[in-house]
Amino acid sequence: MSITPITPAFSVTGQLRAANLKAAAEQGFKSVICNRPDGEEPDQPTAADLQRGAEGLGLQFRHIPVVPGMFTDAGAAQMAQALAEMPAPVLAFCRTGARSTKLFEMAQSAQQLPASAPKTYDIVIVGGGSAGIATASSILRRRKGLAIAVIEPSEVHYYQPGWTMVGAGVFSAEFTRRTEKSVMPRGVDWIKQAAAGFAPESNRVLLADGSAVEYRVLIACPGIKLNWGAIEGLAETLGKNGVTSNYRYDLAPYTNRLVKDLKGGRALFTQPPMPIKCAGAPQKSMYLSCSKWEKAGVLKDIDVQFHTAGAVLFGVAAYVPALMEYVERYNAHLNLESRLVAVDGARKVATFEQKRGEEVVRVEEPFDMIHVVPPQVAPDFVASSPLAAASGFIEVDEATLRHVRYPNVFGLGDACSASNAKTMAAARKQAPVVAVNALAALDGKPPVADYDGYGSCPLTVESGKVVLAEFGYGGKLLPSFPNWLIDGTRPSRLSWLLKDTILPPIYWHGMLKGHEWMVKPHKIGA
Structure with a gap:
């Protein structure tokens, strides 16, 4: 050395x-x-x-x-x-x-460099995605006149749960996209920059241009990093050679085109190790593709394979029987503990590391199309910050979503360390909890609301039917509807209506506007 x-x-x-x-x-x-x-x-x-x-x-x-x-x-x-x-x-x-x-x-x-004194806000929110905008709106509905800043560099806001439906040809890509300006709540300062770091000891967020903003309370929800580079050769071949992913706005339409054009051959669908956003999305793309091929009469000519790095098809056992019925119906080959490590687009070959007993072997699989879900990690500026847990994500108390070391810091959405499923539904439930707890922190009081780990994953098992998985911490089932109306463990047309027709306007006109329909914050001890 x-x-x-x-x-x-x-x-x-x-x-x-x-x-x-x-x-x-x-x-x-x-x-x-x-x-x-x-x-x-x-x-x-x-x-x-x-x-x-x-x-x-x-x-x-x-x-x-x-x-x-x-x-x-x-x-x-x-x-x-x-x-x-x-x-x-x-x-x-x-x-x-x-x-x-x-x-x-x-x-x-x-x-x-000479710099002016940072501006101080009552609340600074890092991230203008689903979690950040919903939380800002919930706060302002409770207490107008606060000095709030939202740090978000993007000019575009996406309804990401819709990308599975874009890949299936149900939604257009444009349906899932609006300007960031159109969703930014009135009364907040939009700082159009990327956050570069956190200095919680001095109550500052560092920005990409070297400046900083100060806060009395910080709410961190910058999302998750899609680590495309973790799979050898993937970045170079995305969007061509039959390689696609519904995890990107520009690629979901390519998924739909590949599915329509495929009349025979081999189709691979992959899922990386947890955590990932929307753990059901990797298999949703498989089910909807198979449903299309079934209707077109070509499914019998397509070798469908699902490769998941996990040891089970889905993490909550109650939903597995219904999903397995569709795996069998579509004659899809289920490969557990099979992790994608490389893609050679020119050769149309994917390489997997598969666990076989105590041994891990590398297996090459040729493909005509492959739907890839990349590994996902905390953003670099979060993982290297004082806010990070050992996992790299923002270290929060699972119930209050308050940081475990900094009492005026809260985290929610995909970037926080809580063990809930990383879904839009989880952010929708978390936002009101963080809103009331952040206001309590402003007033010098302890948290007043708690979060039960709720997340929802509408598993689109065929065109027109959904298995509506709703669960909280520890896999506890948390259905929103009575069993006679929607049995979440079975495929339902009503659940498809929810996914296809009801949830998008609830997102744009409800969640992002601070309306807390069916997600009022639960008071601690109530």
Whole structure:
């Protein structure tokens, strides 16, 4: 390990391994920063493994990954934040130390720029997706006149649960898209930037341009990162060579085209390890495709395979019998503990790692079309922040959704660590809970409402029928309707009506406007 001092408090080196961490601690370093993305080389230790080793030695650790040649102001801001918060001396590393040096220089320059005092808000919301907009609207319906900022860089807002239906040709892609401006609640400041980091000790959110905003209460809901790069060859072939995914707005129409055009051959559908948003979506695409092929009379000529990294078809056992009936009806081959690791689009071959007893083997499967769901992780600026749990997600109390270490911070939606299913329905139920608890925090009071883990997954098993899975923490069934009206464990046409016709306007005109139909916050102790 060759160490290059940059200043008395900061040094750089090349790739560290577990043995190097002990040597660094013995040389007096107090903190370690990893500036290298995971997976650049096959034998490279992961940042998570190094963090565990560093913390076991009493070293603080941050992961601020930089792709070679892609230095950003956001990365510099994160580096500046880390250097301000971590005890010195600090040892940073990448493959050779060059990226760490460059990022340090950028962080120093950013700190020397003159800046006006950050504006302070009563509430800052990071993320203008479903969770953020619904929470802002719920807060404003209870208490107008608050100074609220929503940090969201995108100009477009999507109804993502509709993309499965786009892939099936039921919805148009445009039906799921509106401008962010049209859904932003009146009375909030929309900060059209990306968040780059959190400084909870000083009640600040760092922005990509190097500036910051201050808050009395923070609500963090920036969503989840779709890690397309975790599957070798996938990013290069998406949208062509029969490779598609309903997890992207621009690709869902390609799914529909592939399904319509396929008259015979092999169709693969994949599901990565948890957590992912909408755990039922990977198999929804399979069922709706098979339903189309069945109606077209070509299903018998198509070899349908479902590959899931999980050990079961669905995590809540009550819904599995109905789903298995459709797996058998469509003659789909179910491959459990089978994880997609590579896609060769030109050859039309997918590679899976499959668990067989105690052994893991690599298997190549040719395909004519493949629907891929990518692995999903916390956004980088969340995972490297003080708000992160060991998983990388925002560490919250599962009931109150308040951060476990910072009482004026709340998290909800796909980015929080709660063990609920990551669905739009979960965010709809969480938003009012966070709204009333955030207002209580503003008033210096403890949380007043709790969340039961509710999530809903309308499993579209055929065109016109849905298995309406509704459940909470621990897989407890939490049906919204009496059993005589909708038995969620069985396919239902009424549930399809809910998915197809009722839920979209409830989303646009109810949830995003702060209307809490059937999701009023539950008072603690009530």
